[in-house]
Amino acid sequence: MMGGMKAVLCTHFGTANELELKDIPPPVAGPGEALVRVKAAALNFFDTLIIAGTYQQKPPFPFSPAAEFAGIVESVGAGVTDIAPGDRVMGYLGWGAAREYVAVAAQQLVKLPADLSLEHAAGLTVTYGTTLYALRERAALKPGETLVALGASGGTGLAAIELGKVLGARVIACASSDEKLAFARDHGADAVVNYASEDLRDALKKLGGEHGVDVVYDPVGGRYAEPAVRSLAWQGRYLVVGFAAGDIPKLPLNLVLLKSCDIRGVFWGAWTKREPRAQRALMTEIVTWCAQGKLSAHVHAVYPLAEIATALGAIADRKVMGKIVLRP
Ligand SMILES: NC(=O)c1ccc[n+]([C@@H]2O[C@H](COP(=O)([O-])OP(=O)(O)OC[C@H]3O[C@@H](n4cnc5c(N)ncnc54)[C@H](OP(=O)(O)O)[C@@H]3O)[C@@H](O)[C@H]2O)c1
Numbered sequence: 001m002m003g004g005m006k007a008v009l010c011t012h013f014g015t016a017n018e019l020e021l022k023d024i025p026p027p028v029a030g031p032g033e034a035l036v037r038v039k040a041a042a043l044n045f046f047d048t049l050i051i052a053g054t055y056q057q058k059p060p061f062p063f064s065p066a067a068e069f070a071g072i073v074e075s076v077g078a079g080v081t082d083i084a085p086g087d088r089v090m091g092y093l094g095w096g097a098a099r100e101y102v103a104v105a106a107q108q109l110v111k112l113p114a115d116l117s118l119e120h121a122a123g124l125t126v127t128y129g130t131t132l133y134a135l136r137e138r139a140a141l142k143p144g145e146t147l148v149a150l151g152a153s154g155g156t157g158l159a160a161i162e163l164g165k166v167l168g169a170r171v172i173a174c175a176s177s178d179e180k181l182a183f184a185r186d187h188g189a190d191a192v193v194n195y196a197s198e199d200l201r202d203a204l205k206k207l208g209g210e211h212g213v214d215v216v217y218d219p220v221g222g223r224y225a226e227p228a229v230r231s232l233a234w235q236g237r238y239l240v241v242g243f244a245a246g247d248i249p250k251l252p253l254n255l256v257l258l259k260s261c262d263i264r265g266v267f268w269g270a271w272t273k274r275e276p277r278a279q280r281a282l283m284t285e286i287v288t289w290c291a292q293g294k295l296s297a298h299v300h301a302v303y304p305l306a307e308i309a310t311a312l313g314a315i316a317d318r319k320v321m322g323k324i325v326l327r328p
Helices: 045-050 118-122 124-138 155-166 178-186 200-208 222-230 254-259 268-274 276-291 305-316
Strands: 005-009 020-024 033-043 068-076 088-092 101-105 146-149 170-175 191-194 213-218 232-240 262-265 299-304 323-327
Touching (some): 033 305, 068 118, 088 118, 088 124, 118 276, 118 299, 118 323, 124 276, 146 155, 155 170, 155 178, 178 191, 191 200, 213 222, 222 232, 222 254, 232 254, 299 305, 305 323
Parallel strands (some): 146 170, 146 213, 170 191, 232 262
Antiparallel strands (some): 033 068, 033 101
8 A cells, every 4th residue: 555645735726836735645545546656746727727726727625736747657447448557647627737646537548659748748738639629620720821929938929930830821929038938949030029029910911921920829818810811811819718918808809800710619628528539639649749849748847746836926927938847
């Protein structure tokens, strides 16, 4: 029998400093489940919201933040045949991965190639899963089209650059500093816009030319949404991914009429529940591309569980390029 395990616990909604690192009994793999030793748990922007009680999902207390992880299977419950102890896997929980062990439905785990590091794999599911679903299933992005990624150095934004290139698009990366834009170029962006120092509409007018831009991927919202929609081509598609800037933008609908364009919502988490098979197939593609070096899954920094407040602070302060990972 295993002893206790370390877990970051959120016992009430509040700030990251109010999270507690505790010893709790480890879970046991029930029927159809695998017990996984978490080697890396990745944080996302929404972890800053979920602990504050301002996210769309409000888990029962106490819960651990971190939606996704990678690790090694320790044991499996009754009826599990395709996953075995010792397998290297990654998975998605929604929340609960900032701890040493998790028990997960074995069907939800994705096996990892030997040459993909657990730290990189931990952060692949949410950002790349959301983005491939957004670009391919929602936007039907075609080779040769122009894709604009806002917040392009963040977790989802970097995924948009890299998956946009894999899908054959020309990618314009938009971010708030020259350092972030250099990072975007290093990861494949064809052109860049500093929306803190340049007018987004003017810059996209120049880069999009007379045609305009075909697809906008927007995880930021706020004041960038309207100029981005105004920059769309005839029958362009604007993807509503998130609102990291805090404000949920309102748009004049005449713009949608005048361009015969589409505003398309992206709710990846709900899609994974509606179409679990499609999600698994999509993740297998992503893992393969990552192992082939087509996706970087760039890790900005790795923190021990005890430093989760610093890790979440870096995300909230807009300092992160790529992903933040916890090492339990
Ligand atoms: N729809 C879905 O299914 C889905 C799935 C996953 C995530 N999301 C959402 O997508 C958004 C981005 O997530 P992420 O993990 O990519 O976040 P992230 O890594 O923190 O990146 C967010 C980017 O937003 C920009 N930003 C602008 N104003 C900001 C502010 N006030 N605070 C923080 N960042 C700000 C920053 O870039 P600049 O400094 O360059 O502006 C930052 O790089 C979140 O709202 C998240 O909830 C949605």
